[in-house]
Amino acid sequence: MFISRWLPGLANLLRYRREWFSADVQAGLSVAAIQIPIAIAYAQIVGLPAQYGLYACVLPMIVYALIGSSRQLMVGPDAATCAMIAGAVAPLAMGDTQRTAELSVVVTLLVGAMLIGAGLARAGFIASFFSRPILIGYLNGIGLSLIAGQLSKVVGFSFVGEGFVLSLLDFLNRLGEIRWLTLTLGLAALAMLIVLPRRYPRLPVALVVVAVFTALSGLFGLDRFGVAVLGPVPGGMPHLAWPQISLEETKSLLRDALGIATVSFCSAMLTARSFAARHGYAINANHEFVALGVSNLAAGLSQGFAISGADSRTAVNDMVGGRSQLVGIVAALVIALVLLLFTAPMAWIPQAALGAVLLMAGWGLIDVQSLRSILTLSRFEFCLCLLTTAGVLGLGVLPGIIFAVTLAILRLLYSIYQPTDAVLGWLPGVEGQVNLRHHPEARTVPGLLVYRFDDAILFFNADYFKLRLLEAMQREQQIKAVLFDAEAVSSLDVTGLEALREVRATLAAQGVHFAIARARGRFLRMLVRSGLAREMEGELLFGSVRAGIRAYRLWRNRQRRAQAAPATDAP
Template identity: 30%
Template sequence: MRIPVFGGLWPIKPREALRDAFAGVTLASMNIPQVLGYTRIAGTPVVTGLYTVLLPLVAFAVFGSSRHLVVAADSATAAIFSSSLSRMATPASEHYMALVGMVALLTSGLLVLARIFKLGFLADFLSRTALIGFLTGVGVQVGTAMLGDMLGVNVASRRTLVELWQILQGLPMLDPRLLGLSLSVVACILLGRRFAPNFPVSLIVVIGAIAASARLNLAQHGFPVIGPVPGGLPSLRLPQVTWSETLAVLPVAMSCFVMIIAQSAATSRIYAIRHQERVDENADILGLAAANAASAVSGAFVVNGSPTQTAMADGAGARSQAAQLVFAGIVLVVLLFLTGPLQYLPRCVLASIVFTIAVGMVDVEGIRNILQESRGEFMLALLTAAAVVAVGVEQGILFAIGFSLVRHVRHSYQAHAMVLIPDASGRWVPAPAQPGLVTAPGLIVYRYGADLFYANADRFVDQVRELIEKAPTPVQWLIVDAEAIGDIDLSAAQTLRGLLEDLSRKGVRVVFGRVNRYLLADMQRHRIAAIIGEGRIFPTLHEAIDAVRAEGGLSADPGAATGPRGH
């Protein structure tokens, strides 16, 4: 297997390099405060946020192919592992960080397997609707978790509903000074995001808060601060956990894997299309694996292809991974020389920054669009969000996948079925299949809208029988329009053979039209073609109708009714 490197960097021209360098500086100024905030979600020391945009950024730039994807800390994956690991160890403790590192290492291994065995399709089982609902639920959960620090209320639980209850109980004891500062920070960031999206409002807020805290000694006046932040380069080591702990966190890594594949693939694809570029998704999966391995050995946590940070980079003018390498270089400077002042940052300011991230995760416009297009999909999004809030983030992603699959199976189980009937002008038009409908005297053209499998085969058979039995005149010909039938499984084939044999005894001849080569292979393998007769299976509907006419089963000319030949 050939492994190309620097696919997201080459070729690069001097003028483009200068533009990407400026974009990297802009990206760093906007994102450093955010990656510090992600540590509040992850339950890790503040400095680990900087670690996520050091070696992982470089690793993806080396092995990935996307010129635009920014791989860094992400709120969704941070929420996934923190909600589970916090029940196994105290957040930010040495044991907790070892578990966090093992999750990142296992996630890297799963991504490598996905690259080798081409398992990226697994993320397709997380529908866009479920993903919107999941991220909305995570936004509510993360936002709620930040309210304690923002209000100065003690919150002991890490379960969202319990947290809300504890916050409500603690409202009489909230600190109005913390509330005022928190609201000011939230207002500044949200207004900046709305009216000056390319201006580093978060960085200005952080610098201002650090300066004010150091000058006024806010820690001595009841404003909790984050405390000393270790500087220097991260130590490189493998996470030390037991075999039983590794097995225990494997499901957490699998949840992170699904989220990474789903978000990263979609994000890189969007920006490749926007800039008319090609992207090697397999190379990106390998780049994500390398980034998470780098994160695991450098004391950080799971990283992901971030849609929000990628959008920031694109808006800043980044057109290659050179911008991300500049970003990593600035983080290196911060780690070596500028971590000292971070100790004065008030915790409520950091919590407020995370709260604005949580607000951004609630996709109000996306949910509104889903409601306008499909109430069923809207309920799916709400159920997924509710599962995340009520049960937990890790379980929520399983619910999201489960809901997506159930909805898909339900669509296939209750597939649309149509009968071609003549309209006022004599043209044949599709109408929902109802007993009593016929295409012409003695003929029914029946269209089924899904593959035939074990769950829906009986519904297919029952509907065909009812159409034939309740037809106003005896049915001699049944044409099955199989355009939407791409597959017939073993159970469905057995059921279909029984129907065909019964119809043959009753004198009803069956013809299949619009049969593609894959369906034809299934029909031959399952002996369906032998029962119907190879001469009554056609690649187009017109040929099927012509065959019926040739045998005297249709006197009227349906040519104008069925559309152009070849259909």
């Protein structure tokens, strides 16, 4: 029971089927082939030597394989989180590689602790606040930032300005400083990265491109012609260590760690849920918080940096046919073998080739097709997507995301503040009620107004509800009763309850009866607790609109008979 709950990956491996082994090994080798060059390249985004990118793969992949519930998800360095780590530690490290490594470890440990805490607090619902337009806008912004930041590796000189706009302006002002041999190598690598996947979809293209240009660099000594290369990469496995850092520096990194944890989790959950749905199983968001948190702790303790779900490597795993968490273990062991035995050739990797890999990674984050789809569906969400991108580029990753989420919440509050409503009628041959605003030809019951309000009645929209209902009644003539269809009212607070009482009193002063149909859930419970349900029970509280209309007709018939009785008794 404990294993299946807290170690679902291990539980799955204990039920391992022999026929999965061949596919899992092949998928593990393929994932490692993609992971190695990408991890080396992503380490440079953070500002660290190549080996740190590989450190961030080995232990975290093994840990997630045992703890994670997704059978397809691969964890590892991610472009978005790497960009956020760089933004967090660069001002404190001041260009010192050793300090950058220590600060990155601290951020990673903080991220891991926050993710575990969020999982234990059952905060998986947080992922729901990042709507698809916000995530697309965020990834587009990260992609553009990554392209602007890594363009320097392809052109052969470093940019002075920081950020997307300043980097591009500096690049345009210094076009005369381009190193043409470096640019040629970068463009050739870029062309291979674009063309080869179309012809050979199963080929680990990033590894092939890096290997080809590393061989060319070593054979022809391209560093003598001004081509920057990676340089010596220390071999061996990382040692577990605790970073030396002051309390003040740790406090200054807390906000950045929170942003990285949030983005890391949401990115991983999107990927994990997508592939889980494809293979017919469910993902527990709260457990994934814990699994990703422990994996980040493993990354920090092994001198790596924060990791997330890796969508490109997960896609490779799924394409090759990986069936279980063994894929991650195989990939981690291959990367460990490279660290132990094959780091010497890495010294000849041209920076231009790594820059091309990162440019393609940045371009892969930009989703133009989804932008077009969102534009056709919702102009507001399209603008929200663009504003998120602009916020990430102009304000930074975390402030940009907070800005976009704030806009989305304000939009939600506005929609609740002024929800749709309707005066209802009936059309022959149409089941249920229709909105008279859309179908003015619909029939109504003379003297009865059937009104529907399409959201909760809470403190910030209670006055709006009261205003709309009274306006609807005034537009009609000779209304004797109002039947409120409350089916869409999911909740009611004290202010909303008072608004209901005021509506009832206002209508009563005009000689109009007020009744409620289809009250349920929290709305009904509030009516009962307040005593309003007891006051209305019987002739004014109904289980359906049809029952309310039937009661109204019976009441009208009694009224007519009562009015006709004196005339009948006259001599």
